[in-house]
Amino acid sequence: MIRALIFDMDGLMVDTEPLYWDVARDLAQQCGKEVSDETLRKMMGRSRIESMRIFAEACGIDSRAPEDLLVEREELMLQRYGRGVEPMKGLHEILNQFRGRLRFAVATSSPRKFTDVLLPALDVANEFEVVQTGDEVTHGKPHPEIYRRCMSRLGVDGSESIVLEDSKAGAMSSKSAGAYVIAVPSHLTAIEDFSQVANARVNDLFEAARTIESLIAA
Numbered sequence: 001m002i003r004a005l006i007f008d009m010d011g012l013m014v015d016t017e018p019l020y021w022d023v024a025r026d027l028a029q030q031c032g033k034e035v036s037d038e039t040l041r042k043m044m045g046r047s048r049i050e051s052m053r054i055f056a057e058a059c060g061i062d063s064r065a066p067e068d069l070l071v072e073r074e075e076l077m078l079q080r081y082g083r084g085v086e087p088m089k090g091l092h093e094i095l096n097q098f099r100g101r102l103r104f105a106v107a108t109s110s111p112r113k114f115t116d117v118l119l120p121a122l123d124v125a126n127e128f129e130v131v132q133t134g135d136e137v138t139h140g141k142p143h144p145e146i147y148r149r150c151m152s153r154l155g156v157d158g159s160e161s162i163v164l165e166d167s168k169a170g171a172m173s174s175k176s177a178g179a180y181v182i183a184v185p186s187h188l189t190a191i192e193d194f195s196q197v198a199n200a201r202v203n204d205l206f207e208a209a210r211t212i213e214s215l216i217a218a
Helices: 017-030 037-043 048-059 066-081 091-098 112-121 145-154 168-176 205-217
Strands: 004-007 103-108 130-133 161-165 180-183
Touching (some): 017 037, 048 066, 103 145, 130 145, 145 161, 168 180
Parallel strands (some): 004 103
16 A cells, blocks of 8 residues: 655755756866766765765865865855745645645755755645655665655655655665655656666656556556
8 A cells, every 4th residue: 555655855846956067067167177967967866975975076176075065065055045946847736636645755865954945945844744854864865774764754664655756866765765666857867767766757747646646546
């Protein structure tokens, strides 16, 4: 029986990934470097510090520690969020469709200070029983810890959970935690091959809702 629907946040509920890419390009430029789209894709869905380690190594930045780069990136991201954000199309519709039928949670690599800003800005802060953030786990995605902890807090098993993810690392994480994984790629992750890490792939949250309905009915 399906009891829980767990959402990733960045790139799934809100289109923040282009902001991350812009900020990463700005950081690289400040260090006299350039960052490739390939590197930016590798960073997506990873833990905060792991993404900055990938960034620093790929760009050849050895003058600044990844921890320092992370602090600056998050300060810049909060400034961007303050200008306003828009929900992904279908977000409010999918919540309306399954409210009271499934239990909702968020499992995001972003820190708590981001969810505290973004979820209210999207007008969904009261929808979720559990918000599991990346700064509250030891191992980030693609490790399954974040999803296992989220499920434990909800009181459900992986076999009772559907996860919506836009990144390959996130899909790997949730699949390893035992969930039924629906990949909903953003325009930045649409070229990724999710065939080995997701049970289904859809084009948007509207199609995801139809897939969930079919799973509940089965």
